[in-house]
Amino acid sequence: MNVSKAIEQRRAVKAYDPDHRMSEPEIERLLSLAMLAPTAWNIQHWRFVVVRDPELRQQIRAAAWGQAQVTDASLLVIMTADLQAWKKEPARYFEGADDKTKDWLLTAMNQFYEGREWLQRDDAVKSCAIAAMTLMLAAQELGYDSCPMDGFDFDAVGKLINLPKDHIITMFVAIGKAAAPARPRGGKLGMSEAVVRDRFA
Numbered sequence: 349m350n351v352s353k354a355i356e357q358r359r360a361v362k363a364y365d366p367d368h369r370m371s372e373p374e375i376e377r378l379l380s381l382a383m384l385a386p387t388a389w390n391i392q393h394w395r396f397v398v399v400r401d402p403e404l405r406q407q408i409r410a411a412a413w414g415q416a417q418v419t420d421a422s423l424l425v426i427m428t429a430d431l432q433a434w435k436k437e438p439a440r441y442f443e444g445a446d447d448k449t450k451d452w453l454l455t456a457m458n459q460f461y462e463g464r465e466w467l468q469r470d471d472a473v474k475s476c477a478i479a480a481m482t483l484m485l486a487a488q489e490l491g492y493d494s495c496p497m498d499g500f501d502f503d504a505v506g507k508l509i510n511l512p513k514d515h516i517i518t519m520f521v522a523i524g525k526a527a528a529p530a531r532p533r534g535g536k537l538g539m540s541e542a543v544v545r546d547r548f549a
């Protein structure tokens with residue numbers, strides 16, 4: 349499947365075959381493709397929580413307004429991010445660079461993030477969001493459907509998965525075999541509203 353087809357065919361599917369099981373190699377393939385997504389400074393803030401335990405899935409579903417995707421999708425990935433990843437052995441993010449470049453990057457990254465919690469968080473969220481899309485497009489190619497989700501109680505889910513204090517949950521991605529097609533597409537904005545040429549009027 350080419351990329352345009354995957355983009356066109358991906359829809360937020362809500363109903364999944366609860367009996368379908370995804371193989372471990374498929375799960376690894378999907379996650380390894382998602383991990384090729386770009387991240388700010390190559391920090392790879394993402395920590396993908398793959399929820400396998402059916403009882404935990406039920407508890408998470410209860411914290412997600414009962415949305416069936418949480419229990420019925422073959423794969424539920426909670427996209428979490430380590431907000432402090434930029435400080436954790438950062439030299440490894442620049443592996444392959446020569447020592448001078450590495451030093452420059454480390455200094456520049458520190459200056460970029462130090463004292464700017466909003467930016468630390470924004471970049472972690474951006475990196476996870478791009479990975480989520482990568483995961484959904486990869487799923488499409490493997491013959492699966494998906495649903496991005498943030499309709500849940502973030503604090504409750506954090507407790508259920510023992511989310512570390514310096515991590516956040518960004519969203520869920522549910523992936524599985526559709527049991528019913530997505531609803532017809534909602535209204536799409538026209539280019540004239542969504543695209544700004546050069547500057548706002």
Ligand SMILES: Cc1cc2nc3c(=O)[nH]c(=O)nc-3n(C[C@H](O)[C@H](O)[C@H](O)COP(=O)(O)O)c2cc1C
Nearest residue numbers: 358359360362415495496497498499500519530534
């Ligand atoms: C950040 C985010 C959160 C979302 N949360 C939910 C959700 O909790 N439940 C759900 O069914 N769909 C959720 N969606 C899916 C959107 O409703 C869907 O993408 C949108 O209506 C457009 O439909 P399409 O993806 O099929 O084109 C979410 C999408 C995004 C990007």
